[in-house]
Amino acid sequence: MYKIPVSVLVVVHTEDLQVLLLERADHPGYWQSVTGSQDPGETLYQTAVREVTEETGLISTDYILTDWQKQNRYEIYEEWRWRYGPDVYFNTEHVFDLCVPGTMPIKIAAREHLNYVWLPWQQAAEKVFSSSNAEAIRELPKRYELAQHTNPHPL
Numbered sequence: 001m002y003k004i005p006v007s008v009l010v011v012v013h014t015e016d017l018q019v020l021l022l023e024r025a026d027h028p029g030y031w032q033s034v035t036g037s038q039d040p041g042e043t044l045y046q047t048a049v050r051e052v053t054e055e056t057g058l059i060s061t062d063y064i065l066t067d068w069q070k071q072n073r074y075e076i077y078e079e080w081r082w083r084y085g086p087d088v089y090f091n092t093e094h095v096f097d098l099c100v101p102g103t104m105p106i107k108i109a110a111r112e113h114l115n116y117v118w119l120p121w122q123q124a125a126e127k128v129f130s131s132s133n134a135e136a137i138r139e140l141p142k143r144y145e146l147a148q149h150t151n152p153h154p155l
Contacts, residue, residue, distance in 0.1 A: 003037040032128050033116075045065070067095075
C-alpha cells in the first residue's frame, strides 16, 4: 500500500524553546522534527497525535498540540518516491507544534530513528535537513509568544 502524499510536521518544544530533534535511521546525520504521513481515514490532528506517540513515546494529548493551519508543498526526495503511488512527486505537509513543560527522555522508534537531542531553537533550525522544518523552527518564537498573549498559561 502506498503512502498518502499528505503529512504532518510536529515541532516538539519546551516552554523555553528547546526543540526536540530526531536523527533518521535511514539517513544518519539527517535530523528532523516529528514527521509522518497521514493514514486513510485520519484527520491531520489524529496523524499528528499518532506520529508523536510512535516517534517519541510522548502522549501529545497530555500537552498542548497546536495546528498552525500552515501547509508546505514540496517535491518528494527521489530516494523516497517509491513509497508513493506512480506519478506522485509532491507532498503537502501540515505544520503543528507540541509544547511540553521541559526536556525529557524520549523513547525513539528504533526502526525510524537513531538518536534524539534537545537544542535551543536557533541551533535546531540550523541542524535540520529540511528547509520547511527549519522555517517552522524559526517561526516558533513568534508563534509561542502570540500563544502566550492569547492564553497566558498554556500548560
